[in-house]
Amino acid sequence: MADVSKTDNLPFPILIGDIGGTNARFSILTDAYAEPRHFPNVRTADFPTIDEAIQKTVLDTTSVQPRSAILAVAGPIDGDEIDLTNCDWIVRPKAMISELGFEDVLVLNDFEAQALAVASLPAEYREPIGDSGEPQLASRVVLGPGTGLGVAGLVHAQHTWFPVPGEGGHVDIGPRSDRDFQIFPHIERIEGRISAEQLLCGRGLVNIYRAICAADGIDPKLAIPADVTALGLSGDDRQAAETIELFVTYLGRLAGDMALIFMARGGVYLAGGISQKIVTALKKPEFRIQFEDKAPHSELMRTIPTYVVTHPLAAPAGLASYARAPSSYGISTDGRRWRR
Template sequence: MSLLQAAIEPLAFPVLIGDIGGTNVRFALLSDANAEPRSFPPVETRSYPDIETAIEENVLAHTSVMPRSAVIAVAGPVSGNEVDLTNADWIVRPHDIVERIGVADVILLNDFEALALALPELKDNDLHRIGGGAIETFCTKVVVGPGTGLGVGGLAHAARIWVPLPGEGGHVSFGPVEPDEFPVWRAIEPEHGRISAESLLAGRGIVRLYRAVATVEGSMPQLHSPAMITDAALSGTDPCAERTIELYARLLGRLAGDLALVLMARGGVYVGGGIAPRLIPFLERGEFRRAFEAKAPHDELMRGMSTVVITRESPALLGLAAFARTPNRFGVSLTGRRWKKAAVAAH
């Protein structure tokens, strides 16, 4: 335990852990501190009116184990007693989880903070390395993950504990850099009046990028979903889709490099989320790593930093499980993010 922070009161087992994404929800149960989590199949967020119904139908209906605590990661900033998911219709209310699910203790974390907690747990066979560089033990790590949104998080090692650095880095402004990108940018439809990294690199961004590439090339966009575009690119059946995903890989590499520079990520840049594992053949073509390293005068520094794609299923649950088992191994502040039953009843 660190002397720098008050000890986190341990959670009572069984612990329900959950990763609530804009598209998918994943749950698991941790029966005690030494057990492997029991995972339940992922389900779609939009199929349920609220998180309590999703827990009842996908966890409680399939087990006699009654969770006593819950640690839930949500795609959005956690503040106050209501968390509005950035890319889904749910509003997560810890008071409702306590009342309907019957747990006495609820902790809410940001989803990329949970993913950051998982990074030291990931083994070689959970990762696919792109390019060279090294992962230095106990150095700062960065995670960036395109999915429904674009999550970003960091993990620093300080005072012998791992400290997650949550943020909303997916919303940074994103401009053209290389000559062929300027006409594409002029053809991109802005989102919320601007072009952010998320507006191009999240799932919906693939469609936005594809339309812009088609406009520049003077062709009619034929494909209308991220999966259609990546499938066509991977199978080589649509040249415009192929150029789009080639550009996508470059832009993702550039953002990953910028984030690595900001935090000096000698501990590695991890690419998570649902999209990157599908695009590994494109990430390996060279543009991803070239753009990652093109940070003159720091190209050499960049060549020394490692980029890896997380290929393990539901990695955020791994981070939540590690936190639930040994919360004091991590410097996670729970101020305003933990709800206890007694306090909820008095509310």
């Protein structure tokens, strides 16, 4: 393992933030041995800026004032102003240092944080999908259908975990079955293409449902993801039930593709709220059938385990693990860390 300078350690107390498209979760880690103190979840729509959310929900409510911050954000990190993909907040680390009093701010990708979590996720926090045995100490993949679709890799080399953030949720996805070819013409294209995130997230559930209704020649009755999920899982609405079946099908195909890209013998982990809500559907045969249907490598795919992450705060747990011992992970902070 490469020698890491002591300057890689952020000064405690550390604010930990998991910033998604809909919700933000904050906690404070007072030292390397403490358990994080969690604050109530924040709806991103309730605050015009992340700075105001931090000030009002954290800094104004505790006497423990963090000296540094590690933030995981849903979007690519490029420059001093970081736009989030699925909400209006903009992360400005320099402004956080000058106005909120931080000495040190590190910004990671939100699924990089999920990857940190699954590096050492205990068995109690992973629900197996299929029967492929225990994961190997090998590269892994995390996928998370939620407000958007997050994807990250976790490469294991030289006794170190290297999270690999990316925007894999925006890869192209296309039809395979006869039913797919009936449905896909009714899915809206964005700049000429259909990406995985248009199907495999909350709004994706609605997109699939509407396309099924259009293919069946009926008017859609449902408009929000929670209704599609509830009626689909109960079987009380035929189009919603097929929506869940196809969602699982497409998620299985994409998960298998990502497993091949990373040679993820350590497993594929499904994070995010949607995965936890549809565990019963994921445990049906279709997910693993689609996951393994990768000729000429179907036999290899059968050896790769798949799980649903059930930890209620997986990403913050991953960030806390890094904050305690940054030298245990191969994370480059170049262009992603700001100091006073």
